Amino acid sequence: MTIDPERAAIRLGYGLSPRVPPADTGFLLDSVAQATQPDGWTATAATAAHLAFGEVRKARDEGALSAEEYRAEVQVLEGQRLDAFRNRLARAAGAPAGFGERLVQFWADHFTVVAQNPTQHLMAAAFVDEAIRPHLDGRFGAMLFAAATHPIMLIYLNQNASVGPNSRFARRRPELHVGLNENLGREVLELHTLGVGADYTQGDVRELAKVLTGLTYNPRDHRRFRPQVVEPGTETVLGVSYGDGLPEIARALDDLAVHPATARHLARKLATHFAADDPPEALVADLAAVWTDSGGDLRAVSAALVTHPDLAATFRQKARQPFDFVAAALRALGMGAGEILALDRPQVRQYLLVPMQRMGQPFGKARGPDGWPEPAGDWITPQLLSARIGWALSMPQRLVEAFPDPRAFLSTALGTTASEALVRAVPRAENTREGVAIVLASTEFNRR
Structure with a gap:
């Protein structure tokens, strides 16, 4: 069963337009591929902007730059933030079929990051282009890895402050009293995969935090992994053992991406966003089954969503944000x-x-x-x-x-x-x- 084109455009896209007729579900699914194309924001460019702005701040502090000149530099960055917003809105409103852009909005919100300063807004735009768009119709595990290891996520969740208690760095500098920062491990389990209330413990959070040690972002160093801060040895998350290094981080995230609790959590979240605040259980169960059977294939899950009868049955049960x-x-x-x-x-x-x-x-x-x-x-x-x-x-x-x-x-x-x-x-x-x-x-x- 498929929802009629008018209701599909309202439910799954950004509504009706005098420019294009409402799309059928096949065209809606095709729009996902269109949405994978980036806008051109990159972590490399955001890093360069961060370093350049650091020099601007230094010149201001040293008196080589006036307050007015400094404000002008800030306005340049604010202008780029406005450009990123305008581009997102233009793609949402202008897409022939907006389902792909709706998925961009959904997944960017699922992996929420919040910029804390002008240059981080550019990194947040890069996050959407590099971690979200390329994976809209691919495997969730790939999106999860890209999101969890992106510079803005590491900054936002203070992953740079996470040091293995028994790492080479911690043993060499005991006076620093460094240790684990569990923010990223907790959010990966609680928000990004299994969900609040799933069958995991604080021990699993801490063990995953140990697996994730080494992930880093340093604007002056292109490397994204620091072996010297890695917690050595084997860690056990949900009964599965993992070693250290990026391949083991990827393996742990892949396992979480296809976990039954992840399938249920994200099926409910998709159903809540696209169907109703209290979604039909049949819709949740069917999406979870597709997620499990396909190994987290997001295109298969999207196809199940747009053709599900409960989508038509819950028309206008969601408020537009x-x-x-x-x-x-x-x-x-x-x-x-x-x-x-x-x-x-x-x-x-x-x-x-x-x-x-x-x-x-x-x-x-x-x-x-x-x-x-x-x-x-x-x-x-x-x-x-x-x-x-x-x-x-x-x-x-x-x-x-x-x-x-x-x-x-x-x-x-x-x-x-x-x-x-x-x-x-x-x-x-x-x-x-x-x-x-x-x-x-x-x-x-x-x-x-």
Whole structure:
């Protein structure tokens, strides 16, 4: 069974568009391959920016650079952050079928990283290009390894501070009192694979943390592994023994990627994100079975998701998060990737970035390593809904020259899925601006 194209575009992509007809499920799956193509952000370039900015800070501290000149350098980096946001939004709103870009958003949130300074925003953009996009239709184990070992993840979870208590470095420098940092090991088990409440212990967390020792990021050294801080010997995680070194880290992560608890945890998480806050158990069970049978083949899991009957049965049981809402609105207004990329940086900030923050979702700044919340109650509150309504009333006419007739826009944005009450309300709007806003602020548009 497949969901009809209109509902598929709303549920699985970023909504309907006057530019392209709704896609069937085959085209939706093809869009995953399109989404694997990177935007050009790299850890190498982010590292170079970090080193260069370090020199800028040094010049400021030494008095060789004025405060005004320093602020100008910061603005250059902030501009690149705006570019990364604009590119993500352009791809989401402009994709012929947006399922692949929805998966980018899902998996980037699953492996949440939060930038703490201007250059880390560039590394976070590289993370999406290098750890998420290439693996969307591949094995989850490959994505897990790429994400867990990426520089921004190592920075965010303080993996650089993790030193094996019996490592060569610790024995040589006992006065430093160094030891394990369990953050990465804990998040890999608790968030990225098995899930909270799975059958593992604090002992497993600590043993995995020992396996992961040696992973590092030093902007002045291209090597990603430091043997001198590795905890020697054999560690046991969930009853399986692992040695040290990158191959053993990869083996441990591969085992976790196909663990039955990982299949159940991520099947439920996918079902919760794409179907309902309280997803049907049959959908969860079927996705978990495909995950297990395929060894974590994400293309097979995606195919099972888009063709599952419970996807149609739970239509509009999910609230659109602010990024989804803005992308869907731009798409419904007829803006393609080119028009979005043509917006200058002040426009991107004023029309898109700041409003999204007011709606409760500052780009790239999730509240913690568990990412953005799923329940509708976290997004549809009086204050946050007011921000959506304010955007719907003020921004569309600034973004598009040919402002749509509200009645035509209702059909463009919602197709045949609009309620009778909304069909009656839109023509009664006092003007076109309010008519379009009624559509964008409606329950139908804010849910998928």
